[in-house]
Amino acid sequence: xxxxxxxxxxxxxxxxxxxxxxLTDLGFIAGVRTKEARVEVRLRLPTYFCAPNFAWxxxxxxxxxxxxxxxxxxxxxxxxxxxxxxxxxxxxxLEQAFPGKSDGDLTELRDVFVRKAFVARQGSLxxxxxxxxxxxxxxxxxxxxxxxxxxxxxxxxxxxxxxxxDTSPRAPAFVLPDGRALDAAGLERWLRVARxxxxxxxxxxxxxxxxxxxxxxxxxxxxxxx
Amino acid sequence: MYEKDGERYFIVDGHIHFWDASPxxxxxxxxxxxxxxxxxxxxxxxxxxxxxxxxxxEQYTEEDLLHDIFEVGYADVAxxxxxxxxxxxxxxxxTTEQTAAVAxxxxxxxxxxxxxxxxxxxxxxxxxxxxxxRYQLKGVKLYTAEWKGESRGWRLDxxxxxxxxxxxxxLGVSNVHVHKGPTIWPLNRDAFDVADVDGAATDFxxxxxxxEHVGLPRLEDFCWIGTQEPNVYGGLAxxxxxxxTRPRYFAQIIGELCYWLDEDRLLFGSDYAIWQxxxxxxxxxxxxxxxxxxGEYAPLTPDVKRKILGLxxxxxxxxxxxxxxxxxxxxxxGPAIGSEPVSPV
Numbered sequence: 001x002x003x004x005x006x007x008x009x010x011x012x013x014x015x016x017x018x019x020x021x022x023l024t025d026l027g028f029i030a031g032v033r034t035k036e037a038r039v040e041v042r043l044r045l046p047t048y049f050c051a052p053n054f055a056w057x058x059x060x061x062x063x064x065x066x067x068x069x070x071x072x073x074x075x076x077x078x079x080x081x082x083x084x085x086x087x088x089x090x091x092x093x094l095e096q097a098f099p100g101k102s103d104g105d106l107t108e109l110r111d112v113f114v115r116k117a118f119v120a121r122q123g124s125l126x127x128x129x130x131x132x133x134x135x136x137x138x139x140x141x142x143x144x145x146x147x148x149x150x151x152x153x154x155x156x157x158x159x160x161x162x163x164x165x166d167t168s169p170r171a172p173a174f175v176l177p178d179g180r181a182l183d184a185a186g187l188e189r190w191l192r193v194a195r196x197x198x199x200x201x202x203x204x205x206x207x208x209x210x211x212x213x214x215x216x217x218x219x220x221x222x223x224x225x226x
Numbered sequence: 227m228y229e230k231d232g233e234r235y236f237i238v239d240g241h242i243h244f245w246d247a248s249p250x251x252x253x254x255x256x257x258x259x260x261x262x263x264x265x266x267x268x269x270x271x272x273x274x275x276x277x278x279x280x281x282x283x284e285q286y287t288e289e290d291l292l293h294d295i296f297e298v299g300y301a302d303v304a305x306x307x308x309x310x311x312x313x314x315x316x317x318x319x320x321t322t323e324q325t326a327a328v329a330x331x332x333x334x335x336x337x338x339x340x341x342x343x344x345x346x347x348x349x350x351x352x353x354x355x356x357x358x359x360r361y362q363l364k365g366v367k368l369y370t371a372e373w374k375g376e377s378r379g380w381r382l383d384x385x386x387x388x389x390x391x392x393x394x395x396x397l398g399v400s401n402v403h404v405h406k407g408p409t410i411w412p413l414n415r416d417a418f419d420v421a422d423v424d425g426a427a428t429d430f431x432x433x434x435x436x437x438e439h440v441g442l443p444r445l446e447d448f449c450w451i452g453t454q455e456p457n458v459y460g461g462l463a464x465x466x467x468x469x470x471t472r473p474r475y476f477a478q479i480i481g482e483l484c485y486w487l488d489e490d491r492l493l494f495g496s497d498y499a500i501w502q503x504x505x506x507x508x509x510x511x512x513x514x515x516x517x518x519x520x521g522e523y524a525p526l527t528p529d530v531k532r533k534i535l536g537l538x539x540x541x542x543x544x545x546x547x548x549x550x551x552x553x554x555x556x557x558x559x560g561p562a563i564g565s566e567p568v569s570p571v
Binding site: 018047048049051053083101105106108109112113116193196197199200202203204206207210211213214215 | 255256259260262263266267269270271378414415416417418442443444445446449468471472475478479482486
């Protein structure tokens, strides 16, 4: 039988598409309940009007992650205290949730935010190197294998893979989202924008955390094994 | 007028409301959810002594409004931005007519903005014209995420919206305040994306487009279009309260805005009653970019603060500014930085 900890482990692999952080770290898991092969997950968001397409990506992502666990046959993911809670919780497709209001899939939308996350995280790696005394030319010449291992690099590598960018050790360390390597001359300009993207994501994440706390206090998820 | 350390500041609060979100006016669960959402922002980002109980926040009085905006809030002039939301509130949340009724009692204190909804078609165009003639409007506030019947939002660069922008141009309504929000339709797009403002700003160079909340949570998208389009402005409501809870983020946000746009295109707004202008103004005047960020961002001088707190809005709305302060408002927007920024994403 699947444990609630295993379920939380699976949910840690699901990220808020805008913030590029795990749902578990953001406090978006209101509760997990397991009963034999059935798992129930309750999600909560910072505001009643959080964008429904991103909410859907999280509901759907949570359901897929839980269903992928061995021994789970049924995953019921519900969204709480949201204007579209009813529509999103019961639906199997976006079209089912909002009939006639979905004009295409969310691949492109998700892709935009994967690119933003990638730019922001590369920017923070790059800033750390410059702070440590590297020159722009030195940074631009680096290969992936030259970078210090750590969670930020791991996340960058995962985002590269999602974007279809070379993740081999000899690949250039800093690239544009289309895979082209950055050169020393363009680095400063690119970094200015990357910092702006990072600021946008970080301040948004900070506000989301704060609003969630105002709404629900600081409690963690309610965990029940029936 | 606000004075501190021998400096004087002409204050235009560019974004205030006088709403009725009382339970009696809430038409459905969405109306309840909407004001609760505002209330969470209010509670989370206000200093403790400025927090209201929910009941007062849902419906405050005309006396509260005058007291908070003018008596203790330093404003010389304040701009009412209507938010109709008639699908959520039986009599609307705060309509042009409602705010105009208050404004008429206090000549010279308030500017009343109108609104339009391109989904109202031909009838809406006529209604806009009569609204403009009746109240001599110079601006409109648009909320692209507003629901209407089956519809769940609209785009500023649609042919329907362009007919209304044409009408604005014709009637001399030159200030278009745009508030982005989580539209449901189209679901496959980012509702906070300000790309539709970009298109409209290019096609209507005579109009000023003031993006409320400086595009948050898409500051980067807003900065990119602001750099390219000289007629795009940023309203600081929602960004400014971070000065209290997250001053270093605020420093970065204001620093980036001054870099990508410049200080001539940023407008103070409290978003009252979500936040009280008194503490926002006091803290902004006292605020400075931290030393360790000064390599990246320019310092906020009293002149920069004067422009943001009032002179920029005074320019857009043709307001008379005391002569000794008017000098710094004479400057026009400088050239944008890099007219075609290459988006890294």
